[in-house]
Amino acid sequence: MTADPDRATLDAAWGTIPQSHQTGTELGSFTRIRVERIIGLAIAVGCVALGGQGFVAALDATAVLPGWYPALLLVVFIPLVLMIIxxxxxxxxxxxxxxxxLAFTVSVLLWPIAAAGLSTTPDAEPWPFYLLNVATVAAVLSIPLSWQIASAIVIPVLWGVVRFIQCGLDPAFVMPVLLxxxxxxxxxxxxxxxxxxxRSVATNVDTARAQAVSSYAAAAAAAAGEQERVAVGALMHDSVLAALIAVERAESERARTLAVGMSREALTRLANTDSDAEMGSEAPVDVESVARAIEASAAEQGYALRVQRVRASTTGVAIPGVVARALALAAAQAVANAIAHADAAGLEVSMVSSGPxxxxxxxxxxxGPGFDIHAVPDDRLGISASIMTRVAAVGGRAHIDSDARGTVVTLEWGEAG
Structure with a gap:
C-alpha cells in the first residue's frame, strides 16, 4: 500500500528545511506568496495592538524634553502607520x-538626550519599550535572516544600555532593566x-510540488512516446506488412491495382497516426476547402491566418476529398511548426490551383531561424509522417527548404501525375 502523496510531499518538505535559504527565494511560487501574505497580515494585527499601547504611553509628554516630544513621535509613529497600511x-x-x-533605532539612540535630566522610576516603562518587538517583526518582514537575528539582539540590548545611561546606573534599575x-x-x-x-516550509513545499509535477510530466511524455511507438509498430506490422505481401504476390493487373491501393491506405494511416485523422472520401471537392481548412487550423492555435488564393483558371477546380484532406493536414502541420518554432515570424500561406x-x-x-532537415530525428513524425509521407500517400510531392533566412514548405498534387 502506497503512502498518501500529499503527506509524502509535506514530509519531504519538513525534512529538507534549509538553514537560511528562505531569504534568497523569489516570491514566485504558490505557497510562498500566500505565506508572505499571512505573515504580513499577522504583523499588521500585532503592530496595531503593540503600537496602540505604545502610542497611549507616548501621550505622556513629560517623558521627554518639550523640544523632543513631537519630533520623536513623528519619527517613530509615521513609519509605523505606513508599515501597517x-x-x-x-x-x-x-x-x-x-x-x-531604522527610525526606531535612531529614536532609541536619541532617547538619553531627549530624556536627559528627567526623573524616572523602575516601574514606569518609557513608551519605546512597547515597540521593541514591533521593530523585531518589522525586521522579519523586510530584511534578510542574518540581519533579522542581529536586530532581534541589538535593539533590546541597545535599549538596556540606554536605560542604564538614563538612570545613571542606579542599582534599583538593574533587575527591572535586565528583565x-x-x-x-x-x-x-x-x-x-x-x-x-x-517561509522555509512554504519554499520547500513549492519545491517538492514542482519536482512532482516535473516527474509526472516526464512520465507522461515517456508514456505518450511509448504509446506512439506501439501504435506505429502495429501499423507497420498490420497495414504496411500486408501491403508489401500483396505487392510481392501481385501477378495480375487487378492484383497490382489492389496492392497499390493497400499501400496508399497504409501510408496514409501511418501519416495520420499522430492526429487520428481519417483518410477522407474520394468524392471530388472544391480546392477552396483546402484553404478554409488551413485557416481554421491556424485559428485553433490562436493565429489569424489568411491563405492567399491564386487561380490560373476561371473554371472550378475539384480534387478528390482524400487529396484535399491530406494537403490541408500537411499544410496545417507546417503552419503549426512555424508558429511553434519560428514564432510565426513572416508566416505566409499561398495556394495556386488550375485545371482541368x-x-x-x-x-x-x-x-524564422530555420533548421537542418537532415538533423531531425527519425522518430519525430511532425515532418516525416505528417507532411512528407502524408502527401506522398495521395500521389503528391512535398519539399522543404530551410536556412537562416527562413523555411519554405511546398506541397504539390496534380491529377495528371
Missing part, C-alpha cells in the same frame, strides 16, 4: 518595514524563528 495592502512592506526599523531586555530577546528570537520556519486537369500547390513560408 502596507501590510494590509500587501505592497511596499519591505521598504516601509526597513524604514521603521525587560531578557523578555525582549526571548520574544524577538521566537518571532524570528517563526518567520524563518514558515486539376493541379494544386500550397506554399507555407516563414522568416
Amino acid at each position: 502596507a501590510c494590509v495592502l500587501g505592497r511596499g512592506r519591505r521598504v516601509l518595514g526597513a524604514l521603521f526599523v 525587560d531586555v531578557a523578555f525582549a530577546l526571548i520574544l524577538g528570537g521566537i518571532l524570528v524563528t517563526l518567520g524563518w520556519m514558515f 486537369p486539376a493541379d494544386i500547390g500550397v506554399r507555407v513560408r516563414d522568416s
Whole structure:
C-alpha cells in the first residue's frame, strides 16, 4: 500500500528545511506568496495592538524634553502607520518595514538626550519599550535572516544600555532593566524563528510540488512516446506488412491495382497516426476547402491566418476529398511548426490551383531561424509522417527548404501525375 502523496510531499518538505535559504527565494511560487501574505497580515494585527499601547504611553509628554516630544513621535509613529497600511495592502512592506526599523533605532539612540535630566522610576516603562518587538517583526518582514537575528539582539540590548545611561546606573534599575531586555530577546528570537520556519516550509513545499509535477510530466511524455511507438509498430506490422505481401504476390493487373491501393491506405494511416485523422472520401471537392481548412487550423492555435488564393483558371477546380484532406493536414502541420518554432515570424500561406486537369500547390513560408532537415530525428513524425509521407500517400510531392533566412514548405498534387 502506497503512502498518501500529499503527506509524502509535506514530509519531504519538513525534512529538507534549509538553514537560511528562505531569504534568497523569489516570491514566485504558490505557497510562498500566500505565506508572505499571512505573515504580513499577522504583523499588521500585532503592530496595531503593540503600537496602540505604545502610542497611549507616548501621550505622556513629560517623558521627554518639550523640544523632543513631537519630533520623536513623528519619527517613530509615521513609519509605523505606513508599515501597517502596507501590510494590509500587501505592497511596499519591505521598504516601509526597513524604514521603521531604522527610525526606531535612531529614536532609541536619541532617547538619553531627549530624556536627559528627567526623573524616572523602575516601574514606569518609557513608551519605546512597547515597540521593541514591533521593530523585531518589522525586521522579519523586510530584511534578510542574518540581519533579522542581529536586530532581534541589538535593539533590546541597545535599549538596556540606554536605560542604564538614563538612570545613571542606579542599582534599583538593574533587575527591572535586565528583565525587560531578557523578555525582549526571548520574544524577538521566537518571532524570528517563526518567520524563518514558515517561509522555509512554504519554499520547500513549492519545491517538492514542482519536482512532482516535473516527474509526472516526464512520465507522461515517456508514456505518450511509448504509446506512439506501439501504435506505429502495429501499423507497420498490420497495414504496411500486408501491403508489401500483396505487392510481392501481385501477378495480375487487378492484383497490382489492389496492392497499390493497400499501400496508399497504409501510408496514409501511418501519416495520420499522430492526429487520428481519417483518410477522407474520394468524392471530388472544391480546392477552396483546402484553404478554409488551413485557416481554421491556424485559428485553433490562436493565429489569424489568411491563405492567399491564386487561380490560373476561371473554371472550378475539384480534387478528390482524400487529396484535399491530406494537403490541408500537411499544410496545417507546417503552419503549426512555424508558429511553434519560428514564432510565426513572416508566416505566409499561398495556394495556386488550375485545371482541368486539376493541379494544386500550397506554399507555407516563414522568416524564422530555420533548421537542418537532415538533423531531425527519425522518430519525430511532425515532418516525416505528417507532411512528407502524408502527401506522398495521395500521389503528391512535398519539399522543404530551410536556412537562416527562413523555411519554405511546398506541397504539390496534380491529377495528371
